[in-house]
Amino acid sequence: MNITQLKNYFSSVERWPDSIRFDDCSTTNKVKQTVNSHISILEANSGKPRFEPYYNRLMKVFGIMNTGEPNIQDFLKQSKPIK
Numbered sequence: 001m002n003i004t005q006l007k008n009y010f011s012s013v014e015r016w017p018d019s020i021r022f023d024d025c026s027t028t029n030k031v032k033q034t035v036n037s038h039i040s041i042l043e044a045n046s047g048k049p050r051f052e053p054y055y056n057r058l059m060k061v062f063g064i065m066n067t068g069e070p071n072i073q074d075f076l077k078q079s080k081p082i083k
C-alpha cells in the first residue's frame with residue numbers, strides 16, 4: 001500500500017477512534033491529527049528511509065482500524081514501502 005492509497009483510505013474515514021493502543025508501551029491520542037501529520041511528513045520526504053517509521057505507524061493504524069488487531073507484522077511485511 002502506498003501513501004496515496006493510505007491517504008485515500010484515511011480521507012474516507014467518518015468515525016475516528018479517540019485513541020489507539022499499538023502495544024503495551026505505545027498509544028496515540030488524537031488519531032486523526034496523528035494520521036494527517038504523518039501523511040504530510042511522508043509526502044514531504046518521499047522515499048527517504050529515515051521516515052519509514054512514519055509509514056509503518058500509518059500501516060499499524062490502518063491495520064488496527066480494519067481488524068482491531070495491533071499486531072500486524074505479517075501485513076507490514078506484505079506491504080510495499082512508500083515511493
